Amino acid sequence: ELKVEQNPLFLSMQEGKNYTIYCNYSTTSDRLYWYRQDPGKSLESLFVLLSNGAVKQEGRLMASLDTKARLSTLHITAAVHDLSATYFCAVDRGNTDKLIFGTGTRLQVFP
């Protein structure tokens, strides 16, 4: 059974600081996704990582994928309050396409 784990589950960080969220998954998958969710809202797609070594950046967020280690990271640079949200990673097994989500990381950025 494919399992996806994230850490940390909760992250409280000061504005201007850097931090990394980790996403580990248990079986082979070539496709990994990062989503952002504000409370009670929908899931907003941030990154789609399709191959080993993929790195994508958007603003203060950068995501990478290591399929050999079954690990993805979401790096936050110089955090700002607007980044406060819950971040989910998700993987699929390719042949079925359903998404298996990680536990989520609730990020709070304070002044």
Add this chain to the structure above:
Amino acid sequence: AAGVIQSPRHLIKEKRETATLKCYPIPRHDTVYWYQQGPGQDPQFLISFYEKMQSDKGSIPDRFSAQQFSDYHSELNMSSLELGDSALYFCASSPAGTSGRGGYEQYFGPGTRLTVT
């Protein structure tokens, strides 16, 4: 750009009642997925459809059924509602990929918040 449309956005039902949630995918997307997200939980896959046929099934209770229609919209029917069914229900759509089983990225709708009292 057009997004996934879900209706209703909010729904309040009593125990043992039935509910129908609707999903209208992005134009030219032929794959639809349903997910359930309980309070403080991650989204859990329920069921998916490709070209109006069920393509995969997750942890969907037997009390729930779903289908995709000729115009590609989908409906999730829920009967004998229980308190534990209270959740956010998301529909997502994607275009067919080269495998014909669904594309790479799923685009999520705004969700339907179901409250069972």
